Amino acid sequence: MKFGILVNEGPYTHQASDSAYQFTKAALEKGHEIFRVFFYHDGVNNGTRLSVPPQDDRHITNRWSALAKEHQLDLVVCVAAAQRRGLLDANEAKRNGKDADNIADGFRISGLGQLIEAGIQADRLVVFGD
Amino acid sequence: MKFGILVNEGPYTHQASDSAYQFTKAALEKGHEIFRVFFYHDGVNNGTRLSVPPQDDRHITNRWSALAKEHQLDLVVCVAAAQRRGLLDANEAKRNGKDADNIADGFRISGLGQLIEAGIQADRLVVFGD
Amino acid sequence: MLLHTVNKSPFERHSLQSCLRFAQAGSSILLLEDGIYAAIQGTQFQPLLQEALNDKKVYALLPDLQARGLPSEKIIEGITLVDYGDFVDLVASHSATQAWL
């Protein structure tokens, strides 16, 4: 079965990203396909490569990046939500005249249409939020 | 009177930063002193210079920066909370082997002791959060 | 005396009830952000607020009321509407502020 995953909250502050990660990992272990993980609202902050959590804590962004690499996951950060909150890739930084970007490996920035598409193409959409 | 302000939530997602800003501005207009504005939890995300809100919306970070410049406000971002969430200045980026930083003008990163100090030195501490 | 602030809708969270349980006679309560929904007449929270008004001051932040389309005439009698400047004065005139987040 094909799953779409929506993550509405940023890393660490709410458990949403953790629950979404555990769900995604379990789905993959059961042989399901993850059509896309879409990060919306503060969820876009999961995609920063500048995070430095304490050494005895999980690294939420790196964990997503590693899972994406292992399973060719499509991790999509909403462009409008990301712009509001300061999550940019090199293109977005250039387009908006910013001198730095902060997106992590394995994440890409795209439009809300990608969320709608996940709703259409995936057999099930699961929402994790606050 | 000297006020300390604590902002617990990030920009746009919760009204906390807006309310804190309006309060701070009103206090300054009444001739009070703002000892410090301390950004904790997701509040650290108020200090990113990479934010690009829609043109018809307020620019929360720039608004804080401008107020800080006009009134020599001390805007302090908690280092531990900022590291978790990927908000770094040039020093922090270097120290943690990161290739970019994202702190905005007028914000500085420091320790939680700065919040305690605000509690001690300010006549009143006001908390804005979720 | 303390100034208590409540910024959550009473329909969504229990912050208001907790605040009212601990707020002492003579203290003040400021409703702001989504907390202002507690200030409207005709909801299940009106009796709670009216009881609070017997021995406490209750304030509601007018800019937050206006943003949410709540007309002043729908506010429970006895609740004082304030602006951000008044909010500053309230903080200054109370011994400390406790936010019921």
Add this chain to the structure above:
Amino acid sequence: MLLHTVNKSPFERHSLQSCLRFAQAGSSILLLEDGIYAAIQGTQFQPLLQEALNDKKVYALLPDLQARGLPSEKIIEGITLVDYGDFVDLVASHSATQAWL
């Protein structure tokens, strides 16, 4: 039928009550994150959950229970403890999932 998820403490927010008001007979409810506090015996929410169990399935996510120090023997009878793999199965076996955020 729908799978409803509730991730909020019933002591803090009203999500569980709203969920239970709309959940149809035959649907399922999964309590996770802070939502698992609703699964404990002896609180004001036990009657609500027991009524729901008459015509719905109720699940609670074991890893979230364990994290919060809630022993399995304190869970309301009839609630099924599940892990993340079971959560996946539940999503797959219901027509859609509705999150009561």
Add this chain to the structure above:
Amino acid sequence: MSDEDMMDDEAGGGVVKKFLYVNRKAPYGTIYALESLEVVLIGAAFDQDVSLAFIDDGVYQLTKGQQTDGIGMKNFSPTYRALEMYDVEKLYVDQDSLTARGLNAEDLIVPVEVLNTTQMAELMETQDVVFSF
């Protein structure tokens, strides 16, 4: 909306699903209402069978007379009136949520269909995809 928002238009390839947007949060205190509306607007281009449900504090999103100058935010409530132009016409409001808040359909900025609990529950059960924010 930026260019990227539009680039996936018609990605559905002819499939029509029932999409329900569940709105349970008040406006301005948090951004969920506004950003939910942004999804609805983008989603309208995909020709799915879209419904919006307003439950609990979500009914506050639709109140008339919102004036946001005092809090320095943009008043986005007129956008709900624009939904019709996007062919988003199924707006359902929970009767009990209105009543509990001392509101009725005349207090709302757009025409809506008011549903009782059973009707709303049945609407939910028929959906293929439920978005909550």
Add this chain to the structure above:
Amino acid sequence: MSDEDMMDDEAGGGVVKKFLYVNRKAPYGTIYALESLEVVLIGAAFDQDVSLAFIDDGVYQLTKGQQTDGIGMKNFSPTYRALEMYDVEKLYVDQDSLTARGLNAEDLIVPVEVLNTTQMAELMETQDVVFSF
């Protein structure tokens, strides 16, 4: 804790204020409990008169038997036991919040003083600074 956290030690310059940390949120579902505790630990170096209040879901922060391996987070509840070493010894728990949750003082990981509503309200009224997160 990083170096910066310590650099303001003794910034109070002899002033002793009454600091109350109000904990009303459950652990793990959100980070507030953990990050509140981090403030308490840093604040302990400043020799203020510190009290912690656990109210509503905040009492869940103190439950025995927390095992977080399954959710991949760190179990920070043992840190409450370390507070004593930092001379943070005034831990107050609201009786009604315990009762509503079917808990009592024996279910908690540290010794606490259980207060009724009036006692807790009076404690609050005596504070100079109230931190809520």
